[in-house]
Amino acid sequence: MTAKTILQTLRNRHRKDVFIPECKTGPTIDNLALRRMDAWVMRRSYTRFATIAYEIKVSRSDFLADTKWREYLPYCHELYFVCPWGMIEPQEIDDAAGLCWVSKNGRRIYTKKRVEQRDIEIPAEMLIHIVMSRTVVMREWDLVTLNAEKRRLEKKVAELRQAVPAV
DSSP states (O other): OOHHHHHHHHHHHTTTSEEEEEEESSOSTTOTTOOEEEEEEEOSOSTTOOEEEEEEOOSHHHHHHOOOGGGGGGGOSEEEEEEETTSSOGGGSOTTOEEEEEOTTSSOEEEEEOOOOOOOOOOHHHHHHHHHHSOOOOOHHHHHHHHHHHHHHHHHHHHHHHHSOOO
16 A cells, blocks of 8 residues: 555545645745644634644554654644554554544544544644645635636627537
8 A cells, every 4th residue: 555545545545625635834945843744634614623633654664753743743642553554553652642544445434542632732833834835725806717717708609609500
């Protein structure tokens, strides 16, 4: 199983949430403390608001060598390791993180160890970076303008069809 497959399965799991793959913790320029999470999610909910970071592991050696995951904790309310089915056991995971297994066919994710949601404030620098660099903003007036242009073009096509004699 590849990291790309796991990332796509996470994207499907969070299709209604804000999903940022390869999420940086701020702008790249002159930022020596910059970190990059495999995926970062903001639940689209005011009542159950939370951000979740995912660290994807596709080999045991990568999991055992990972020392940077704790540096992601200030940027998320929950952090989960995600791996192929059975590659990492729940008892191997520190209490600060959770564990998810991806099914053998790569279509589903199962939470094997839940993590308690931490009460933290996400750094403004990271949120500003996400809004400025990782989102597409479509203003309401843009939609109104596009719809008006569509109607104008449809009318023009209808006029041209009437002006051209049938062959």
